[in-house]
Amino acid sequence: MEQVVQAIALVLAALVATVVVLAREPKRQIFAFMIYGLVLTLLFAALQAPDVALSELAVGSVAIPFAVLATLVRIEHGPR
């Protein structure tokens, strides 16, 4: 049972990571990256690393996307 959950999480991580790489448009890519953060959280939890999972939850699916989204706004709408 444990191995099944881990295998599913690993396959899911590989799939979503591929989607992140294949998304060429930055705004789409960052939303894919957010989902990737959630999938990694599940993977770490499945591998019995809840501490790492919780860190990944905050950093990977909130902090990094926020910074990138704000940067995209600046690049697209900013002066010059």
Add this chain to the structure above:
Amino acid sequence: MSARARTAMTAASGAVLLVLTILGCAGLPPFGHYPGPYGILLNLVAPHERQIPNIVTAVNFDYRGVDTLGEEYIFFAAVAGIALVLRNDRKRTTEQPLPPNRELHGERRTDAIRAFSALAIAVTVAFGVYLAIHAAQTPGGGFQGGAITSGIGALLFAGLGYRTLSRLAPQAPAEAVEAVAAGAFAAIGLATLVATGAFLRNALPLGGEGQLFSTGTIAVINLCVAVEVCAGFILLFLEFAHETRIERPEPENR
């Protein structure tokens, strides 16, 4: 560099990387087989030695506390670096959002968005603070709790707007709190050095295993880390939120 040369270089370095990765993986222990001995040893001695059920926290804030101090200052330096790079025009930042380059639908937030954000903030704070203060009992701790609590910065900005964020989480106090909390970790280290002769040696009463107020200096350091990380991430959100605002035009002559 021509496209062909670039492809050739990518293929060559990719092939080398692939071989090295396979060689590296071949030397790994089988999946799920931890070779030890430190983890096994700590699992045996730490609950008794430090009265703590969560060994990861004991490792982070006690057995290899110096390492965590270093990590803490990496985080501190990263936030300071972001502030340094993004702040040069701070005096000229206004509350006006940057002009959209196409029609934005419903730029004013609906009541539903505001209400949901407020609810999400409440849940985030409750979960983050719970994680932070139960570092000794359950998975998670200062870093995780602080980082998740700081998510309110992102929620405030996205759900309630830039103005609410900059009012409720003003820059200067957040900076002061972050700096004091980061300094406190080092100060605890120095205090234990004076008191026990070893940097970050646990010098406080340990209390009973599983209790909220237990584990001596681990609990105090954990609290410092929680506050530092939370304030640091909120500063990061603030700095990036400022970037989405219009700047006043530069004065003609300085």
